[in-house]
Structure formats: structure tokens, C-alpha cells
Amino acid sequence: MKTPAPTADEQIAFLGQIERLLSEGQFVASYKYALLVALADLAVRHGSDDGRSLDIPVSALGESFIELYWRHAVPYGSGISDSGGSVLVQNTGRQAAILSVVNELRRPCGTLSVARASSHWTTALREATRLVEDMPLWKLQRLRGETLQFLYSASPMPDHIRLGPGVAANLRRFHGLVVRLAQSEWLRFIQSLPANASILGPTSDLEGFLFGSERNSLLKMVEPLLDVQHGHCFYCGRDLRAGEVDHFIPWSRYPRDLAHNFVLAHGSCNRKKSNTLAALPHLERWMQRNADYDDAVRSAGVNAGMVVDGPGTIRVAAWAYEHAASLHAETWLDSDRVEPLNDGWRSILGRPHNETPLPSSA
Ligand SMILES: [Zn+2]
Known part of the structure; x- marks a missing residue:
């Protein structure tokens, strides 16, 4: 109803x-x-x-x-x-x-x-x-x-x-x-x-x-993410040696560490993106990454002591994009380029699984 x-x-x-x-x-x-x-x-x-x-x-x-x-x-x-x-x-x-x-x-x-x-x-x-x-x-x-x-x-x-x-x-x-x-x-x-x-x-x-974000935990995500991304920056795709762990859905919007939310990027890409939501091509790649490397991301998250909740992380993303859409926000493409958010995020994130029941009592 x-x-x-x-x-x-x-x-x-x-x-x-x-x-x-x-x-x-x-x-x-x-x-x-x-x-x-x-x-x-x-x-x-x-x-x-x-x-x-x-x-x-x-x-x-x-x-x-x-x-x-x-x-x-x-x-x-x-x-x-x-x-x-x-x-x-x-x-x-x-x-x-x-x-x-x-x-x-x-x-x-x-x-x-x-x-x-x-x-x-x-x-x-x-x-x-x-x-x-x-x-x-x-x-x-x-x-x-x-x-x-x-x-x-x-x-x-x-x-x-x-x-x-x-x-x-x-x-x-x-x-x-x-x-x-x-x-x-x-x-x-x-x-x-x-x-x-x-x-x-x-x-x-x-x-x-x-x-704040637990620094020691973030550092533990570097190696496994570098592996998952085959040594490339998540955003620009260029070679990456010492990357920075980035909250894909920015920390300023959802200040919790969720394993599936992390990507590895150049410090410069990370800073350019800043608190903006990533544009749809990035969102699409992020969803694909989490589908293809779910096991690797999970075990990296467990090892780093993070909350591991793949479906919950997607719901957080759907919430963040919905919110941005309602504010007609821009999304970050690369360098200083941004673009308006269009409705494409809905099909990328699938039906938001809002009805997913909470885990029942212990
Ligand atoms: Zn980069």
C-alpha cells in the first residue's frame, strides 16, 4: 500500500x-x-x-x-x-x-x-x-x-x-x-x-x-583493491602505484566504512572527485566491479575489519543518487568535468531493494 x-x-x-x-x-x-x-x-x-x-x-x-x-x-x-x-x-x-x-x-x-x-x-x-x-x-x-x-x-x-x-x-x-x-x-x-x-x-x-574513518583499516584495503583493479586507477584507468582509498559514495554523504564502497584511485583523481557523486560510467563500473569481485572485496573487508554488506551498500548508493537527483546535482566525470545526473542511475542500480527485511533478532 x-x-x-x-x-x-x-x-x-x-x-x-x-x-x-x-x-x-x-x-x-x-x-x-x-x-x-x-x-x-x-x-x-x-x-x-x-x-x-x-x-x-x-x-x-x-x-x-x-x-x-x-x-x-x-x-x-x-x-x-x-x-x-x-x-x-x-x-x-x-x-x-x-x-x-x-x-x-x-x-x-x-x-x-x-x-x-x-x-x-x-x-x-x-x-x-x-x-x-x-x-x-x-x-x-x-x-x-x-x-x-x-x-x-x-x-x-x-x-x-x-x-x-x-x-x-x-x-x-x-x-x-x-x-x-x-x-x-x-x-x-x-x-x-x-x-x-x-x-x-x-x-x-x-x-x-x-x-572518522579508521586509517589502519583503510590501509589494509590498498593491496587487495590494487589486485582487483589490475593495478589501475578506478576512475581514470591509468597505472597506479601508490593509490588512495576512496569512498565511492563520499564519506561526507554517508560517513560509514562499508567494504564494497571502496575503490583505489590516484590522489589527484580522488581530490578532484572530492565530495561529488561519481558520474554514471563510474557507477556502472563500480556495480560491475562489486558483482565480479564480490568474494575478493568481501575478504578484503573482513581482513580490514570493515562492515561487509554488499546489498546494503547498493541501497546506500541508490539512496545517495536519489537524493542527488532530487537536488538536480552534478556528477563528477574526470578532472574538472562534471555533468548533470540523469535518470540512468535507476537502471544501473536496479530496483532499489527497499523492502529488503532487516535481519531479525539475534
Ligand atoms: Zn586516476
Whole structure:
């Protein structure tokens, strides 16, 4: 059944409510920010642009929490576990429990992909899911004097929440805005905790540490991508010796590392493309690359500790191109040449698989 997409007024009202949550809500831990980011990400990967509601298993939120806090569980300043420094505090009282859940996984497993495949995963996922349920899930929409139940409510499906009509569409439309707002408040929250003052020091790239791409993981993608691309730059096709790992769907649009989203390119090609979406010939090659070398990309991603989700990555691409099309955006061809985006992306990406069900609970 078709449900109408949110009207312009409804979109503005939605943003107003998000703003109220962030400015009037009470924050004793960083969980509410993480929950907002997780909801926005899941809406992109599983929702649709019409107004239909979306059922999300609470365990999918638990999984997102493990992903979002994965990097936060190591001492600040290093990105490597045993290098001194302290883990940033993310709670006004005792340290946020999600960090010890993540630590229990990190210690034996090292990377997220090893963790997922390990015997520790089920327990950690159960704990993270319970934590989401007990802590932020039913508090996020509660302000001091009122409840703004505009995002979700309990779903008739057990252990699910239901994003109400129009919510997934709004989260998809405003993904960048919602995520940036939540992340900047998250960052300010961490900076505001006195316990973090001595950990942070005067100059620090806190934002990069909390929300950036994991450098070590990117470096691990270089060799396998060079192999897959037969030593050529993904964009210009010329020989490549030392390439840069590029987010095909730019990081500025979807700030998550997904293995299938990476290509290897000249530093100059990468910089020229910058935050623009690649033009359709590139998109076509990218789809073909992921179809032909799915196994190689998967194992490279696992080895680098990335999230490996081929179909999810294509849904992210479809979302990004749809969004760009609605804004009449240009796409990048080569060097300084851009061209308007035409409707061809739809047939390249196939039917967007918006109805793909979320993985059901653990
Ligand atoms: Zn190139």
C-alpha cells in the first residue's frame, strides 16, 4: 500500500522536533546521540522514500551500537589499544556500559568482522540490545515535561520498534543533517565531562577519533583493491602505484566504512572527485566491479575489519543518487568535468531493494 511521502511542512516540523530532542532532552550518557545516528543509518539502509512505516528489530540497534562505539573503546589519541592514554568517558556517572561490552569483544577478536564471526558475538549483541532497550530507547523522546513521540513507538512485532509514517523518509532525506547534529552534540557532550579534560589535552582531533574513518583499516584495503583493479586507477584507468582509498559514495554523504564502497584511485583523481557523486560510467563500473569481485572485496573487508554488506551498500548508493537527483546535482566525470545526473542511475542500480527485511533478532 502506498503511503504519501512527507509534505514540505511535515519535513520542517520533523526537523524542529529533532532540534527539540537535542536541545531540551536530558543527556546523562552519549547513548541518545548514538541512537539517533543508528536510526538514521538504518532508515537509509532499509527504509524507503514514500511515507510507509518501518519496523526495526531492537537487536539491529544493538548491533549499530557495537559498531558506533567500536572505536571509542580504545584509549584516546592512538586508535591502537595498548598505547597508553585513557578511554574517553561517555557518562556523567559510571562509565557507559556499552564500552565494556565492546571491550569484551575487542580483546579476543581485534576487529569487528572477526568479532561478528566469533563465539563472543551472540552474547555481546544480546547485552548491547538489552542496553539499548533499558537505557536510551524509551527515554530519547521524553523531554522534561512532555513526550515527543514523533520517531517511533513499540511495534506489534515482538522486540521491534516501529518508525511511524514518514519517519524513515524524513531520516533518509535529512540523514546528513541529523547525523551531523547528533555527532556534534555527542562531541560537545564528551568535551563537557570534567573527567575527560585531562584525557583530551589542548589540541586534539576528537572528531576524527570518534567519527572518522579508521586509517589502519583503510590501509589494509590498498593491496587487495590494487589486485582487483589490475593495478589501475578506478576512475581514470591509468597505472597506479601508490593509490588512495576512496569512498565511492563520499564519506561526507554517508560517513560509514562499508567494504564494497571502496575503490583505489590516484590522489589527484580522488581530490578532484572530492565530495561529488561519481558520474554514471563510474557507477556502472563500480556495480560491475562489486558483482565480479564480490568474494575478493568481501575478504578484503573482513581482513580490514570493515562492515561487509554488499546489498546494503547498493541501497546506500541508490539512496545517495536519489537524493542527488532530487537536488538536480552534478556528477563528477574526470578532472574538472562534471555533468548533470540523469535518470540512468535507476537502471544501473536496479530496483532499489527497499523492502529488503532487516535481519531479525539475534
Ligand atoms: Zn586516476
